[in-house]
Amino acid sequence: MRTSTHGPRRLVVLAAVAALTTGLLAGCAEDSDDGSSDSDGGSGGGGKTTLTIGTFGVFGYKQAGLYDEYMKQNPDITIKENVTTRTDVYWPKTLTRLQAGSGADDIQAIEIGNIAEAVQTQGDKFVDLGKEVDKSQWLDWKTAQATTKDGKTIGLGTDVGPMAVCYRKDLFKAAGLETDRTKLAEQWKGDWSKYVGVGKDYMKKAPKGTKFVDSAASIYNAALGGESERYYDKDGNVVWDKSSGVKKAWDASMEVATSNMSSKLKQFDKPWDQALANGSFATVACPAWMLGYIQEKSGDSGKGNWDVAAAPTAANWGGSFVGVPTAGKHQKEAVALAKWLTAPEQQAKVFAKQASFPSTPSAYASLKPQAATTAFFSDAPLTQIFSDSAKTSPAQIFGIKDQPINTAISDIGILQVEQKGKSPDQGWDAASKEIKDVLGQ
């Protein structure tokens, strides 16, 4: 057997070696290809410039047709979007590429939880966009979050996450509660613990199989979004365990977790999707980007039953930036595209498509959500509710490990209390231990 296959086997081996070598060479050659096309684009010659933009989740640019529009206006530009679904996969990948000085896209999206890390550790890897734009177009705190200590703006604000409360009118009615959005907002105005109070009333006459809220962690995040003090102070020191904002938000979430008013779900999990579809919780803390989720996941059964009321405190949860890495080969074109994508008119278009709320106040006057969205949420004045919240929410300081600290509190501390019946003190201790590990203390 061995001798008879000797000839062909040798051929196969040779072919394999040849294939591998070609692959390797092609891999090495790729860079130089890019380089040559760069000189074409730079000289304004006939060559087309391909810009890549790295995003996560559903950014909405493609959905709102912005790429097509830009390519129509600039025939020598081709835009390619590289989407990574999860931010916790997207960000480490982006960090390594930025530092390697290769592999990064021409434009990179940055989530708010990572912006401090980008500003403090990757400041020199991004083009200063502050000089390129009129910064006063954006909400002050939005630009401030993307600005380094020496005044360099590494990212332009895309959307923000102004807070409201989404609630099911039908369930509120069945529980004998107020259903009018203005009156409800009055009832819980000023403090999330008042909102928890409404929840206690709801649970007294709750329709069978329903709870007041999806999870305690969502209330934590919503309440924390309205506090000026989070996990870090101005000088970049970790102050999470002394922070008044964290304390307030923690207390509100503990009231939820210990009073049986929560569906005890993890947000964005499959069971959470199902619960939205089944309508098994009556309210959810509702940053503007949440509208799209609710509309999609609860489908026809939720249409007209959901309504939106102002949140207890003006708050922000989420939002993103786009930056232009200096390693990119088409910086000029990339800056132009980033500017265009984040201009008020384009932000308004993204809002119209999927309710990502603009970070540029001048867009607010002309904002018009999709007719279907307005109808889904009982004709609530979405633009007004969210722009009020966006304009008055406090400036927040983020820190390098903001994201992992937040995960430790919501997915360790709060979850233990909510799902495993631990006491709030035990939950706090577990979160502390986790955060110590995160900070390497």
Place this chain on the structure above:
Amino acid sequence: MTSSKQALAHSAPSADAAPGSQPGAARRAHGRGTPPPGPGSWRSRLYRWDMKASPYAFIAPFFIFFGAFGLVPLLYTAWYSLHNVQLSNLDQQTWVGLDNYKNLMSSDFFWGALQNTFTIGVISTVPQLIMAIGIAHLLNYKLRGSTMWRVVMLTPYATSVAAATLVFVLLYSWDGGMINWLLNFVGVDPINWRESTWGSQFAVSSIVIWRWTGYNALIYLAAMQAIPSDLYESASLDGANRWQQFRHVTIPMLRPTILFTVVVSTIGATQLFGEPLLFGGVSGSKGGSEHQYQTLGLYMYDQGWIIGNLGKASAIAWTMFLILLIVAAINLLITRRLRKSQ
């Protein structure tokens, strides 16, 4: 040892000194008689060189790839594990000696992860292999549509971890999951599969079992079909029933195969990662609010890519590597002992 030395000597350029002992030289002399000095000696040298170097060229691709994607990262990880390296600042590496390892040894999370890896490994591997032998035994009978059954057995193995785990997440859902719904009929209260300690470990193991049982069953089946049928004939002449045949003929004959599957499953269990990560859903790298199903693989991922402490993550990686070496050594010992007892 001696043979490898010879091979090395052959490849050395100084081997010209003794052309008579070279296979190339011998063949040349045989084929062509005495070569003319000029171009002929160049050609023969080329030929000799081809004989010596070609084998190395042929095996080179593997070693180049292994070096670039296996060995260098392995050594680099060792280097990282002795430094404080943050994902956000890869260029700044501060020497910390064995601090990362000391940190691990005193970390509850690490010991927890090690223990979880072990328990999940045991409760997934043991039932899996026992079931696989049983299934293989059944498939070994003359069955109608035997090919179909074998294909069916292999289907779980062919599904992606992600797809399978997502389905299992829904089945094990606390509120409205099918398993809790079924338990409800027998009067058992709904179990929080994800947050309870044994529940979550059981759930993760069940995904592993579901995916790998068929694969192992097919390996056993292949080995069973290689057992000569006269062994069974003589056993039945001696009056052995089916169970006794299985115990005293099949199992002993399968011993090498069983060892192979045990080794492979052990390695798989030590590296368990995808199933618990996806089972946890959002922030699955924590492996539950009390890290109750956080395996070593997950702990490493969480430290390195979520928290961004690459130095510590590298230390975990090396510790896992050492653990695997120990496991391999134990396996070897057991194998030797079994062979001797045979």
